[in-house]
Amino acid sequence: MCAWSPAMTHDPAPLDFASLVPDAHPRRFLVLPPGFQARAEPDAVSPVFAMAPQALMAALDSIALGEPRTQRRRQDGGQAEYVQRSKVFRFADLITLQAFAHEGGSALAAYSRAQVGYYDFKVNQRRLERWIAAARQADGKAK
Template sequence: MSPAAEGCPLDFSTLTPPRQPRWYLALPEGFEAGAEPHERTAGIALAQADALACFKAIALDAPRTRIVREAGAQLELEQKSAVFGFTDKITIEAMDAGPGMAALAIYSRALIGYYDFGVNRKRVRRWLDAFYAAGKAK
């Protein structure tokens, strides 16, 4: 994604991640995209708005995390590292996964550096695990 488009909604279908291994991408099962995701997300029995609200609450419970942009079914967050204050961006979109179902697309990336030491993968996995657990509890 070009720096000029950074404030615009992210199009997950045309996303081109950087060459550096400092990002993690999770896309819904069956979602066609130009970028190969690290994992596929499953649908959950929630409406899109409810799925996004649930995930948003989980993400904002994490330290040093704030909302940058909310637009429709998409949310962009920033999370700063504890020691050096490096900023990672996380874009989440709740997508239709069938009647009464939603699935999440998540793109988490470090803004600087070459390698992220698995931080983005760990963040996405932790938040998705909490999201699926919350969805089953409803």
């Protein structure tokens, strides 16, 4: 198995979602909370979850680590980053998650991106949609 290497990405840690300028290639997907002030235009807006940000991050950690070939790279300052590898070629995608307090609950900032290649066949979009759907199910009261 190929280990994750810090040389694979040039993203700063922790990732600043407000100043993020996403990769221009169609190999990434960005979700931001409703009304979040950022330089980037999100690909999708996060639902609002009834649970607190810490509970949302705990649920997402369980969801992420429950997927095959996924490892937590780091978790600090309320932000977590995961590496998920493709089944056949073991290409690495990085997924950064951070929950923010929003309307008495929380909303998610998430950035999933391929580290190699030009196009990802919407793998990153489908991953974040799947993880958000699972978190909504765990929440039971997401709007």
